[in-house]
Amino acid sequence: MKKQLGPKTMIMPMPALLVGTYGADDTPNAMTAAWTAVCCQKPVCVGVAVRHNRFTFQNLEDKKAFTLNVPRATQAAEVDYLGMVSGANEPNKVAKAGFDTEKGHKVDAPIITPCPINLECALKDKMELGSHTWFAGEVLEVHVDDTLVLENGTLNINKLDPIIYITAASKYHTLGDPVAQAYSIGNKFRNG
């Protein structure tokens, strides 16, 4: 039996990523965002939903660039802090979290250096939806910690130790065990 709960943001699981932008005075800022996704293959684009009153919102409008940074589960406290505190009230929030940054190679946005994966994105389009705007950026460069990159070009996911955000419980989780190989296990239904 199902219960009807009305409109809810019930997608699970979600990532917990850091959106890097520069403020008007070029101070690096980072906002935690779970509402983010890949939104195009060619060109590679990613998107993020940003509430209008967020410090990051104005930075995106001004600089038309951002980074998406993939943290580790061991960085959960930093991720949580960067999601709770606004750059409007605490301009040095990134430094207070103990995170270094460097300027993007391709765009005017800060790479959050301690995060093992960083995507540099140039704003491509936006969609107004209500309380939030969906900002889509074209990914111009991806930086990955070289100890994660395997010889075949894939990543060592166990070593990455990605962080997973579960809305319904407001909790961060680690990644669990692999259960199946994609583009493989489903073949059993082909002649079913």
Added chain:
Amino acid sequence: MKKQLGPKTMIMPMPALLVGTYGADDTPNAMTAAWTAVCCQKPVCVGVAVRHNRFTFQNLEDKKAFTLNVPRATQAAEVDYLGMVSGANEPNKVAKAGFDTEKGHKVDAPIITPCPINLECALKDKMELGSHTWFAGEVLEVHVDDTLVLENGTLNINKLDPIIYITAASKYHTLGDPVAQAYSIGNKFRNG
């Protein structure tokens, strides 16, 4: 040290959800999608990236409605199959996967009944990005398996057993252990 890999779809982790639509003859279809996210709080909206040559693409254009269905890790094989096989070639793919459907209560799209969470969405806007279009839908109703809903209105996540998709390894994973409470563990940086 970081390696530069060029533009890549390196967001991790991602969900693996099922997008439910009706075809022109009202046959239920389901497409697996990892490129999906919440994109607005008020009204509640979710989005999904759909490649132009997908069967689901035309269904979305025609019906202007879809469901997003959250499967369990135990449904990985079904999820994988529904992502590999097109409704254009196999109109009965949902039935072949062994999944029942029912018509949405609020929109003209099929609920994938065995999935424990189902979001009914009315198409609200779309953004053309290249190979893919980002379709945003307003969530009009959410159905949740009643055995998952706790008394305080949150969900029993362990019982849900969500499926996690890791692009870089093309693998489905379970959810791992909780590492921290959100809106809490980050407080230690406030006076740092």
